[in-house]
Amino acid sequence: MSRAALGYTVLIICGLIAPFVLYPIFLMQALCFALFACAFNLLIGYTGLLSFGHAAFLGMAGYMMGLAVKQWGLPPELGLLVGTGTAALLGYLIGSLAIRRQGIYFAMITLALAQMLYFFCLQAKFTGGEDGLQGVPRGHLFGFISLEDDRAMYYVVFAIFALGFWVIHRTIHSPFGQVLTAIRENEPRALSLGYDVDKYKLLAFVISAGLSGLAGSTKTLVLGFETLTDVHWHMSGEVVLMTLLGGMGTVLGPVVGAFIVKTLENRIGEFGQMLATYTGLEWFRTIGDSVTIVTGLIFVICVLAFRRGIVGEAMALLRKARA
DSSP, X not given: OOHHHHHHHHHHHHHHHGGGTSOHHHHHHHHHHHHHHHHHHHHHTTSOOOOSOTHHHHHHHHHHHHHHHHTSOOOHHHHHHHHHHHHHHHHHHHHHHXXXXXXXXXXXXXXXXXXXXXHHHHHOTTTTGGGOBOOOOOOEETTTEEOOSXXXXXXXXXXXXXXXXXXXXXXXXXXHHHHHHHHHHOHHHHHHTTOOHHHHHHHHHHHHHHHHHHHHHHHHHHHSOBOGGGGSHHHHHHHHHHHHHHOTTOSSHHHHHHHHHHHHHHXXXXXXXXXXXXXXXXXXXXXXXXXXXXXXXXXXHHHHHOTTHHHHHHHHHHHHHHO
């Protein structure tokens, strides 16, 4: 067994026993955002396209999934397909316009179109506006697997994440993925070799959007609601943070980055309370109200100290040790 296969086996085993050790709801949220970050990394890390509008795919898929399950009465598996298909279709429409430009212009086009969708969700009736889409039932998967139990729901989410991660891993290590890498490294040369660069970039954009939609649909099914937060540009910035923190262009980097960011958001308040108790300094209790500041500070430190991200630096150290 190769080292990579052994490492993935260990991660799968850890994932299977995780709900018996940690809070399942937190784990499910982290897995959804990990899949979202991996999908984003496929675009920026392996194709070289920086999108500032990926929140549109996460949020719109969540809204459509909730609408399909709550209003249309579809089972959760079909709701997930509706959400994922919606995101893939949006990815095709937005990508068809965005890939006409490169660099910062590409990023600004994706941001502008995503903000248009944000204001659409703000005013549309089926989204619930500022109140969000509430009361989305989990239902029964395939008609007989009840998802009301958190542990059962966790294993479904873990399976969805594993499937999405496998799709990304297979894409990266395929001839198609090699062409994407060539486009990232030297697009004019890839074009001179006869590759239809725009076609490859559009397909990568659609795959990334579809997997982001799968993450958003799963998140809505887990929490039972969808809000404007997932469609806002802030979410697009957060997924950039996760990817860079973990390691852009690495397979496991976005997963590590997503878990770190979500852990900080959920546990930093408890950490501040603990520090205040042990040190007697009451200002530590205010750390929980400054999650964004603390996360930003950690991000700056990591960018300055770990230029390749946490996983990227770890891999570089392993290569140096072998040499």
